[in-house]
Amino acid sequence: MDATVSPELSDFASALIHSRHNVSPRRLDAPGPTPAQLQTILGAAAAAPDHGQLTPWRFVIVPYARRWLLADAFGLALMDRDPNATGEQIDNAREKAHRAPFLMLAVARLNDPHALADTPPRSHEPAEAEVGDAERLVSLGCAIQNILLTAHALGLGTGLTSGQAMASPRLRSLFGLGPGEQAICCINIGSVTRRKTPRLRPHTADYISSL
Template sequence: MEDPASTAKPADLSPALGQPRPPEVVELAHALIHTRQTILPKRLGDPGPDAAQAQAILGAAASAPDHHELLPWRFIVVPAGARDRLADVFATALVERDATATPQQIAQAREKAYRSPLLLLAVVRLRDDDAEIEPQERIVSAGCAVQNMLLMAHAQGFGGALTSGKALSSAPLRALFGLADDEQALCFVNIGTVIKAKPVRLRPVAAQYVSTLAT
């Protein structure tokens, strides 16, 4: 006869919705949120996340708010083998914006493609058949997805940063990543090992950004 204890399902340790979490969970969430900081790509190096860690980082995005469950965002991984193509795009986009760009400036633009072990492009779909969900709500959803990934990377011990720039809206970049007419490149997500830390910046207090509507 089987031992009932050996066949019992693991207990669900997650409290029901609306119930308080254990203090240690709250403390961990507080620590992750308030110790996370932006680490620029030039301060990130190898090793990057392994396959399992990267999957956990990407999976964290799925818990972002998503009104109507449209999944209005996606992420495109830029592997090492594609960095040369991205470097070419950065250089081309710079020359298209500024025909007087110097060789040094072009080289600097190209170099940005090789920073950070894990590099993703965040893309948001601004419009589709569901006209009720406005572009700004879709962008907020994408931002939540990105923050979830940054927090998961931070929990794993990695640093991360978001980078943007004028190249994001350039025709060469849109062509490289195969963006549709209704899609917009939001930013690059950079994740890797922190090779040079920086002081934690002073955070604003809630009173600086919260007000109460008069009754």
């Protein structure tokens, strides 16, 4: 691409960023992304900053036909945390797996100190252990934001969901998470059925200071 950014592209990027809002999966319905749209959305993740080119994250799509497996994991995770959970609470936990037409799990690939303790550096690139977990999570966050913005540009709504189930052994087993891997959140994508009033954004003075 030409290194010179046109005013039109700058205006589009600003409008895209500032018009994106989180949409609850309850307000996402079919149709979800088409196969071609999905390839565009997922391809955007690869543009995230990635120190050492480690790709310290991955995503696992949960097809609608297999959502019952995720529903089981959510329900059992709640029962593990709270043996006194009511049937209604368990049903609510299970129902979360079925809301959006498209759902995938975002997984961070964090350092495994046992496996990486003796890993030598690769030529001019940093050793995997030298790229800390905070930096890896930043990379994942950027990959997720790229996904959200691309879906928004295609006219789709997106929402992130998490909760205590992300740390459940039930979820780890279902998704085959390895040592150092951590489930971070679910990414939900679909068509927006009802929009809410956008939340207020913080002013730059609220989060900017000078050294």
